[in-house]
Amino acid sequence: MREEQHRDEFAAATDRILAGRAADGDAEAFAALVRRYAPMMSAYARRILPGTSEIDDVVQETFITAWEQLSTLERPEQVKSWLMRITSRKAIDRIRATKVHSDFQEVEISVPQASDPPRRAEASAGVAALGEALGELPDRERQCWVLREIGGHSYEEISEELGIPLSTVRGQLARARKHIIVRMEEWR
Template identity: 60%
Template sequence: MDVRRSSNALERADDAIVAGRAMDGDVAAFAVLVRRYTPMMRAYTHRMLNASADVDDIVQEAFVTAWQRLPELDDPAKVKSWLMRIVSRRAVDRLRATRPAVDIDDLEQPAPSHASPSRVAEAKAEVQALGAALNELPEGQRECWVLREIGGYSYDEIAEELDIPVSTARGLLARARKYIIVRMEEWR
């Protein structure tokens, strides 16, 4: 009866007490930690390894490592996070071991076309040409175009912003677009 009472008291004890006793070599206390944290460690490992059959092996290896390294535990109250770090490292090690190794020299991938030096230079020249075309527009047309095409304003918002009728905003924008299309024809 005394053994059962002692076991129940150990089950209810907080992590600092249980881990402290386990650090002193109490196998029963370590068994409490195993029962207490196995479900969480299994769930974590299950997620990390995408439901692999290795889950139980990794959790068991983590507990073996924990038992061997218990003297290194600085704060017995933090045994939970310490155990989770161990199982996490074990899971990552297993992922690395099962991931196929690919030699970087075997991969010959061209740079994406939008990032090639010639495309970058072309894009800069196109932006400069657009800037020059916008500078050639009358001020009202330029303001309408910028508010609509860059700012995403509606016709009503443009009219309100520039304090002009909506019909005027539409006309200015139409003329600006026509000029930009003609001026930027070579960039199509």
């Protein structure tokens, strides 16, 4: 009973409180962060590493790193974006280490929930067309596009994570966007 009360208390706690307590060594507060963000981190890792069995490993490595470095987090209220950056870096490290050429047709992009079947079918077809357009991009352009448009990373974060100059990130994104705009023209 006491454990359930504790879980309920943590479920309602803010990220700032949980991260602060976890940084002080509170394993239960850290477990609450794991429960809160593991599904989102898995979905995000799956977008970067589609079709691989390494997604759970990436998430687990992210939480290990987070536990070890949580005391260095200057703004505990930003723990979510911090965890997502670590997830991104771990996933990209896997790509670099194994030279995986991701097939972005397997990227799970959610289809907006529509009430009528024709709209759902159209949305599904649009997502499939986007997957095909992404699959045609060179790996580096695709990685930049996914990190920016799906992951919400800044240009600086992409530059840092991929180890490429900021100007290269801009160029890769411009080329990727141009290709996608041309390929998705009929869906406008």
